[in-house]
Amino acid sequence: MEKQKRNTKTKQMVMGILLNEPVAARCHSDIVQQLDGKIDRVTVYRILQGFCDDGLVHKVADDNGKTYYALCRDCTSGRHDDDHLHFRCISCETVSCIEATQQILRLPRGYRMSGISCFISGYCPNCLPPAKNKRLKTYSQKS
Numbered sequence: 594m595e596k597q598k599r600n601t602k603t604k605q606m607v608m609g610i611l612l613n614e615p616v617a618a619r620c621h622s623d624i625v626q627q628l629d630g631k632i633d634r635v636t637v638y639r640i641l642q643g644f645c646d647d648g649l650v651h652k653v654a655d656d657n658g659k660t661y662y663a664l665c666r667d668c669t670s671g672r673h674d675d676d677h678l679h680f681r682c683i684s685c686e687t688v689s690c691i692e693a694t695q696q697i698l699r700l701p702r703g704y705r706m707s708g709i710s711c712f713i714s715g716y717c718p719n720c721l722p723p724a725k726n727k728r729l730k731t732y733s734q735k736s
């Protein structure tokens with residue numbers, strides 16, 4: 594009973610971090626770090642794996658094989674339906690779920706997509722150089 598209770602609490606803590614920013618994907622070490630050592634790495638990993646099985650969280654691996662976890666929207670236990678893209682900001686290195694797949698990806702006849710896991714790189718809205726002026730300034734400062 595006690596153990597059950599503790600499990601629920603640790604699960605809630607991990608979920609709390611993911612819910613903090615629903616479109617952000619986080620890697621395992623990132624989550625462990627945010628938990629401030631309150632839950633050990635292995636437990637966090639197991640909890641995340643459990644969320645994946647329950648259709649609450651999906652995993653994406655980047656080109657370095659690093660795995661990120663993000664909240665699912667309409668998935669159910671044992672069935673994931675996350676056909677969206679993931680965007681990684683090359684400046685702040687955050688990864689976000691982007692709902693834009695259907696419009697930009699047109700597969701050749703005879704192919705049917707069941708999932709997608711590719712990463713787009715670029716600047717997120719927070720890091721996008723805000724105006725041409727600023728860029729010009731930077732250039733003029735250099736010269």
Ligand SMILES: [Zn+2]
Binds near residue numbers: 648650668673
């Ligand atoms: Zn999912």
Ligand SMILES: [Zn+2]
Binds near residue numbers: 682684685716721
């Ligand atoms: Zn950014």
Ligand SMILES: [Zn+2]
Binds near residue numbers: 651653677679690691
């Ligand atoms: Zn996603």
